[in-house]
Amino acid sequence: MKHGVLGSCLALTMMTGSWLQLNAQSDRWQQRVKYTMDVAMDAPANKLTGTQHLEYFNNSPDTLKKVFYHLYWNAFQPGSMMDVRSRDLGKIVLGKDKNGNPRRDWDARVQDRISKLKPDEIGYQKIISLKRDGKAQAFKVVETILEVPLDKPILPHSKAVFDMEFEAQVPVQIRRSGRNNSEGVDFSMAQWYPKMCEYDYEGWHPTPYIAREFYGVWGDYDVKIAIDKKYVLAGTGYLQNPNQIGYGYETPGAKVNRPAGNTLTWHFVAPNVHDFVWAADPDYKHITQKVDGFTAHFFYIENESTRESWPELAKLIPGAYKYIKAHYGAYPYQQYSFIQGGDGGMEYPMATLIMGNRNISALYNLALHEWMHTWYQGMLATNESLYPWMDEGFTTFGEDATYYNTVDSLKGKNPHEGSYNGYFALVNSPYEEPASTHADHFNSNYGYSLTAYSKGAVFLEQLGYVIGKDNRDAGLLRYYNEWRFKHPNVNDFIRVMEKQSGIQLDWYKQYFINSTKHIDYGIDSVYSKGSKTVVRLRRVGLFPMPVDFMVTDKKGNQVMHYIPMSLMFGEKPNEQPGVKRIVDPVWYWTNATYEVELDLPLSEIKELEIDPSQRLADVDRSNNKAVS
Numbered sequence: 124m125k126h127g128v129l130g131s132c133l134a135l136t137m138m139t140g141s142w143l144q145l146n147a148q149s150d151r152w153q154q155r156v157k158y159t160m161d162v163a164m165d166a167p168a169n170k171l172t173g174t175q176h177l178e179y180f181n182n183s184p185d186t187l188k189k190v191f192y193h194l195y196w197n198a199f200q201p202g203s204m205m206d207v208r209s210r211d212l213g214k215i216v217l218g219k220d221k222n223g224n225p226r227r228d229w230d231a232r233v234q235d236r237i238s239k240l241k242p243d244e245i246g247y248q249k250i251i252s253l254k255r256d257g258k259a260q261a262f263k264v265v266e267t268i269l270e271v272p273l274d275k276p277i278l279p280h281s282k283a284v285f286d287m288e289f290e291a292q293v294p295v296q297i298r299r300s301g302r303n304n305s306e307g308v309d310f311s312m313a314q315w316y317p318k319m320c321e322y323d324y325e326g327w328h329p330t331p332y333i334a335r336e337f338y339g340v341w342g343d344y345d346v347k348i349a350i351d352k353k354y355v356l357a358g359t360g361y362l363q364n365p366n367q368i369g370y371g372y373e374t375p376g377a378k379v380n381r382p383a384g385n386t387l388t389w390h391f392v393a394p395n396v397h398d399f400v401w402a403a404d405p406d407y408k409h410i411t412q413k414v415d416g417f418t419a420h421f422f423y424i425e426n427e428s429t430r431e432s433w434p435e436l437a438k439l440i441p442g443a444y445k446y447i448k449a450h451y452g453a454y455p456y457q458q459y460s461f462i463q464g465g466d467g468g469m470e471y472p473m474a475t476l477i478m479g480n481r482n483i484s485a486l487y488n489l490a491l492h493e494w495m496h497t498w499y500q501g502m503l504a505t506n507e508s509l510y511p512w513m514d515e516g517f518t519t520f521g522e523d524a525t526y527y528n529t530v531d532s533l534k535g536k537n538p539h540e541g542s543y544n545g546y547f548a549l550v551n552s553p554y555e556e557p558a559s560t561h562a563d564h565f566n567s568n569y570g571y572s573l574t575a576y577s578k579g580a581v582f583l584e585q586l587g588y589v590i591g592k593d594n595r596d597a598g599l600l601r602y603y604n605e606w607r608f609k610h611p612n613v614n615d616f617i618r619v620m621e622k623q624s625g626i627q628l629d630w631y632k633q634y635f636i637n638s639t640k641h642i643d644y645g646i647d648s649v650y651s652k653g654s655k656t657v658v659r660l661r662r663v664g665l666f667p668m669p670v671d672f673m674v675t676d677k678k679g680n681q682v683m684h685y686i687p688m689s690l691m692f693g694e695k696p697n698e699q700p701g702v703k704r705i706v707d708p709v710w711y712w713t714n715a716t717y718e719v720e721l722d723l724p725l726s727e728i729k730e731l732e733i734d735p736s737q738r739l740a741d742v743d744r745s746n747n748k749a750v751s
Contacts, residue, residue: 155180156342164350191329192269195314196246199294206237246294267332311464335562336507339397357422358401360393371409396472412437420460452603470496492522511562516579545577588738590624591695598623626693640665645746667712
């Protein structure tokens, strides 16, 4: 990264206060932050101290009488909400594992581990002092939330400056953050600093940290981290002093001039992001890969497993990005880091923490999932507490599509079969709840996971069935261009797809997201009517949908009968130009049955099939086909 280019980026950020938001076409105000943090890390003690200078821009029309911060690491203490919640969900038994033991519903990474932490193993974030515009402020800590009633309000379209001193203890690795994880990484520094909560058109979002994911304010980060010289750091942002640091960051051919002493101060700058993550280990190997318009960085601890898989991962990223850019939009930053760390995989702006001791297939798949979050969590960034399916589900959809279209042995296969199977398993379980349920308030981890990941991905693939694949794909790019850096909600997404397709879709959101009604269509009966055949179709389930109905005669000729559903007020384009298509009158959603009259005697019909593409999330396909 050349300093001149970075300087231009930062200058644009500071001049506009919005940087890439200038390209967004939607009209929604956003709050803005500018963090300057100096941190000293005491690695042997697993503690850090820091100062935070925060410029907070109230771009809202509202007067703010208080502000809130997240103190995430306070969750890693016995008796915390995260601890209690995990142990309570662990009482749910989903069945038995392969060894006959109870399969509990808790997050396997958390379980009851928090309850067993000792004082030197817990996490905490303590506020030493807090000033607003130079004046000390009262504050109250409510576990993972810092509540700050202000001595004077922040007026609309004005700025407040907060200065904070804080200290923290890095918890034993349990969930996302922590020290000494199972793969030997010393520090995975996620959720490590007091972070201003988001305030948007719905008000404040001081969401306690009890397991799920995040929602943050976009802004600019200037972070300095002082740590023992032996550590290699990776994370969000652009390193400003690469020739003082080295470790693979230095300018090619430059001499590394580290300052005297036992510590190095790493200086990172990150423009227009909503979080900042870093990781540190003395054994990190750092390699890079040039990609279209940016540099990908890879940090891993070399061993028998990683020695070949991580360099191979680096080689696969340019091909993956070619597909991602074409289907979901361009990556707007100048670097991205894949970092071994964390507790599986977790996404952050410009970086991800992923467990790395796995074969190349599994590593590539995981890396794609976390990288796709850059689009739906990093840039579009819906409120993950309210719309987890719009992040995890859309990410899963993009990950699977990219994986299956860039691995030769998988090309031509259905990328989304696993998501459909996950959704059907959810339907057949007692744990299904509406996808509109707040992420923290699902009654089970099982229900949350299959709803957010599987059902969310099915939402997108089945949307292609409703409005046509080409409209869906064009709509995803349109969604990215109109709503990145704007925190879109479900209605924003639906409106984009309605404008793209000309089809009304509020019913689709209502049935698939806000309810647990299911799709089930079947062939009810077939009978002759002179030289013609009448096929009666039945809506068995309570979820109305348009129907693709394929008729194949005994000569192999095919005709697709397309039956729009009345609430659509439109029809999708013909997706199979080589197959004759007949658009039948609409099927009114109130009617349980519908009759199709075929200009073909019954004796000449070979096969009748509802939804031959199998994109309809039909919970019982056994009644979808009739064969003579």
